[in-house]
Amino acid sequence: MKKIEIRRNPDEKTLESTGVFQWPVWTKEVSEFPWTYDAAETCYFIEGEVTVTPEDGEPVSVGKGDLVTFPQGMSCTWKIHKNVKKRYRFE
Numbered sequence: 001m002k003k004i005e006i007r008r009n010p011d012e013k014t015l016e017s018t019g020v021f022q023w024p025v026w027t028k029e030v031s032e033f034p035w036t037y038d039a040a041e042t043c044y045f046i047e048g049e050v051t052v053t054p055e056d057g058e059p060v061s062v063g064k065g066d067l068v069t070f071p072q073g074m075s076c077t078w079k080i081h082k083n084v085k086k087r088y089r090f091e
Helices: 012-018
Strands: 005-008 025-028 031-036 041-054 060-063 066-070 075-090
Touching (some): 060 066
Antiparallel strands (some): 005 066, 041 066, 041 075
């Protein structure tokens, strides 16, 4: 299975070229929940801190300033440590 791809603090040019600033915004309070990706998702974290633990995988920490791609078909658990605000796009 594909892994979670993380780009830490990408520059403004990278964000503009991917169209991040036109993507919808999703927010979520501190919580924990299971999630399965029916499609690949790329998201840019505006605020927050999260630990994402894939089934049969190692936990990954992501948060403010990270551009992250979650692979299609991945099942995981999201544990939000600080309220999240992110822009996202399903592919």
